[in-house]
Amino acid sequence: MSQLLEVSGVTVSFDGFRAINNLTFSIGPAELRAIIGPNGAGKSTFMDIVTGKTKPDSGTVTFGEKSASLLKLSEAKIARAGVGRKFQRPTVFEDQTVTENLTLALKAGRNPWRVLGWRSKPADHDRIAALAAQVGLSDHLPRKAGELSHGQKQWLEIAMLLAQEPRLLLVDEPAAGMTLAEREKTTELLVDIAKTRAVVVVEHDMEFVRRLNCRVTVLHDGSVLAEGSLDHVTKNQDVIDVYLGRG
Numbered sequence: 001m002s003q004l005l006e007v008s009g010v011t012v013s014f015d016g017f018r019a020i021n022n023l024t025f026s027i028g029p030a031e032l033r034a035i036i037g038p039n040g041a042g043k044s045t046f047m048d049i050v051t052g053k054t055k056p057d058s059g060t061v062t063f064g065e066k067s068a069s070l071l072k073l074s075e076a077k078i079a080r081a082g083v084g085r086k087f088q089r090p091t092v093f094e095d096q097t098v099t100e101n102l103t104l105a106l107k108a109g110r111n112p113w114r115v116l117g118w119r120s121k122p123a124d125h126d127r128i129a130a131l132a133a134q135v136g137l138s139d140h141l142p143r144k145a146g147e148l149s150h151g152q153k154q155w156l157e158i159a160m161l162l163a164q165e166p167r168l169l170l171v172d173e174p175a176a177g178m179t180l181a182e183r184e185k186t187t188e189l190l191v192d193i194a195k196t197r198a199v200v201v202v203e204h205d206m207e208f209v210r211r212l213n214c215r216v217t218v219l220h221d222g223s224v225l226a227e228g229s230l231d232h233v234t235k236n237q238d239v240i241d242v243y244l245g246r247g
């Protein structure tokens with residue numbers, strides 16, 4: 001299977017400190033992957049590289065069937081190419097309803113010019129209904145986003161990202177601050193999304209990662225320390241030494 005994203009031999013230094021060290025990572029077009037690793041392992045920097053926020057000192061990052069390089073593209077162009085990123089804290093428009101938030105996301109799409117001259121069409125209402133249903137917010141469309149629970153805000157933001165039809169979704173610590181029921185629902189949602197697009201989840205919560213039931217990449221000192229099922233990587237002595245055995 002050809003890969004959607006390929007990161008190869010990437011190195012990034014900050015003031016001489018190698019935050020990412022010869023990192024090689026790839027993910028297929030409809031794959032769910034969890035990234036775990038101790039604090040400072042390079043997880044956020046990895047996502048910064050893929051989204052264009054940080055440019056590496058060396059290595060390659062390619063995306064799509066044509067293996068187009070992402071390294072020369074701006075953050076906006078990378079987003080338009082199909083890379084969406086969900087940060088840890090929800091960033092929805094609290095004073096707008098769920099419908100309005102989703103409408104704005106659809107309006108923006110991946111192409112900023114679409115906002116100009118955009119008119120609401122029946123198809124958009126269907127799309128909003130489908131997005132809300134996908135994230136379990138069908139009954140909350142008229143509510144202000146600010147009234148939603150933390151988990152519901154996170155799902156709304158995921159729906160807003162889905163409105164832009166990303167081919168790769170990067171999700172940073174989705175379980176943080178969620179109730180158990182919300183975490184379980186989020187697991188189901190991410191598994192469902194990964195049936196049609198690639199999803200990379202950075203997460204510290206091992207129970208959450210276990211429920212994702214996907215391939216896991218362990219980062220340490222900016223490189224891949226181990227990769228495989230959660231059971232496989234948690235039996236790896238290097239992983240136990242640097243991560244699981246601590247504290």
Ligand SMILES: Nc1ncnc2c1ncn2[C@@H]1O[C@H](COP(=O)(O)OP(=O)(O)OP(=O)(O)O)[C@@H](O)[C@H]1O
Nearest residue numbers: 014015018019037038039040041042043044045046
């Ligand atoms: N802009 C920066 N300037 C200097 N050092 C940085 C910068 N960004 C990251 N680092 C360093 O690079 C290393 C990797 O950081 P990164 O935030 O990617 O780790 P992480 O795995 O996401 O950690 P956490 O689990 O705590 O979020 C850390 O040692 C961090 O201090």
